[in-house]
Amino acid sequence: MTEDRFGQLLGPYVLGELTADEKRELEPHIEECPKCRSELDHIQQTHSLLRDMSALAPSAELKARVLAGIRSETTASSRSRWRFWVPLAAALLVTVVLGAGLLQVIFDDSSTGVPLTGTALAPDASGVIRGERVGENIRIELEVRDMPELREDEYYEMWYAKDGDERISCGAFRTGREGTTTVDFTTPINARTYPEIEITREADDGDPSSSREKILEGNLGNA
């Protein structure tokens, strides 16, 4: 066996895939050849990374579920588009129909969304939310800009609120160092009875209630 051929067998060697004869020839050579020993070391490291990676994989069925999900979403989306931001007349009309002074949202693709403005804690921060109805849920897209930098143990949380004291969480997120991110949340359709939107800064202290430390705020009822 030539030097080149020894080198070519190092991959199958770490995989335990050499024949007894190949192994019998290769192993003494590795002992004597510093170049092959060095290459074997590198190949062994890469082999370990791939082996670790292969050990943690989602179930085979998940991919089919993901693809089925986007397929049904595309179909649903092409049937009807629901968005939060509406011309004032449409919002008022729906509000009257529901008898609940808040936003019901149906809007077209030209919408710019509901604006969120920075509070005194972060006057430069801003954001916008857009949404669409998907079955019995609302899928919300939240985009924020110029948010204050978070500490490692902090995160932002979006809330639906009403009457000053009642609120439900839509979900949590962090921004990058530039203070900008776009995230999606899904909430039940009945969350529409909460017209105010708050983005608070929260400490990861195990307390699920709002810190009330508002960074952004907006009102769906004013849409």
Add this chain to the structure above:
Amino acid sequence: MKAVGDEDLVVRVAGGDEQALSELYDRYCRPVYATGIRLLGDAFLAEELVQDAFTNVWRRAETFNPGLASFSTWLHKITRNRAVDLARRRHARPLSVGEDPLQIIPGGPEPEDKVDSWDVARSLSRIPNKHREVLELAYFEGLTQREISQRINVPLGTIKSRTTAALKNLRQIMTSPLSKESRGD
């Protein structure tokens, strides 16, 4: 044949190409899942994270800007954001009987300050197709060298040397200074 780049695939996803999303899923489902296991400590939630992350890729593909970040960096950020959200929701609800609190699984993937599955996945997407093919069949499908030979109809001796070449190529890309990216954690 040269590998189709991740960024080219995202452009196709933005145009509604489901096959392109399927290819990106095959390339990156493992690091997303591993991140879920590490951050959420729960296989069920980790799968939910995979589903969330790739659904987001589908919805947001047209907003992806390759001038700002590579696809893997972009997906990593999406994954982190969704993981924080999932962790928060789990944290906020009472645990079921017998359910463990949020934790990092001992022996799970290491923190992302060294070579990890994201680096491996990104590098795999950059090696030639014929190299990626033998590695995926060997490591992810568990085929022997002989089975790979039969599957792709290439002589066994060629498969052995190709596997070695693929491992060397992968390492070279992983250790290239241009390949290592900051993900801003």
